């Protein structure tokens with residue numbers, strides 16, 4: 001301590017009672033804010049861990065009933081899936097088929113290899129090109145990072161919060177889900193390379209596989225095109241994770257007409273030419 005430092009009077013060194021109260025209030029505010037922030041971070045991490053383990057155990061349960069697609073168990077589906085992987089280059093992915101009565105497929109995984117699951121009706125209802133669209137759609141989710149983002153954002157959206165905030169979080173999360181579906185549809189189209197097959201796959205999904213012949217598909221498409229005229233459908237979509245099929249078809253048609261699609265399709269096709 002310097003002996004010859006500036007000498008101050010006791011009055012200037014000692015805080016006034018008012019200053020002391022303000023300093024104490026500020027300290028309390030900082031401590032409270034820090035504690036709240038740390039508590040919130042811990043809570044978010046706990047929720048993420050919970051949602052991760054909950055979804056892991058759900059998937060593991062499902063995979064117990066599934067069989068893995070290998071060149072031995074499913075040579076055709078295996079070759080089709082490999083072709084889509086070569087086109088889209090999503091990283092390591094394992095494919096499974098699970099018995100069920102829903103016309104669906106989905107993907108999950110936070111670490112490699114990611115997993116794509118086909119419910120068995122998909123293999124009966126879709127032809128090879130349509131199946132490439134479905135496979136490419138799921139691989140698009142993988143390639144674009146939706147699988148881990150979905151767990152992360154989904155976990156955050158599930159955090160209990162005041163009602164209004166919860167509603168906003170849920171609506172925002174669902175909106176983000178729907179945007180992911182449009183992107184994955186583009187990947188599906190790039191994997192299949194046939195716009196009419198991408199659209200017929202979507203029509204078959206909408207009808208649960210009931211429309212199979214070309215006439216049935218046309219009739220179903222005409223009905224689907226009226227889907228967005230209905231106000232209830234539009235309101236219902238706000239709460240859904242998937243857009244209405246009519247909007248997915250419209251979005252695909254817009255993309256098909258773009259130069260960006262033609263350029264990207266040529267690049268994706270080169271991926272398989274290069275490999276073969």
Ligand SMILES: [Zn+2]
Pocket residue numbers: 137141180181184
């Ligand atoms: Zn999807």
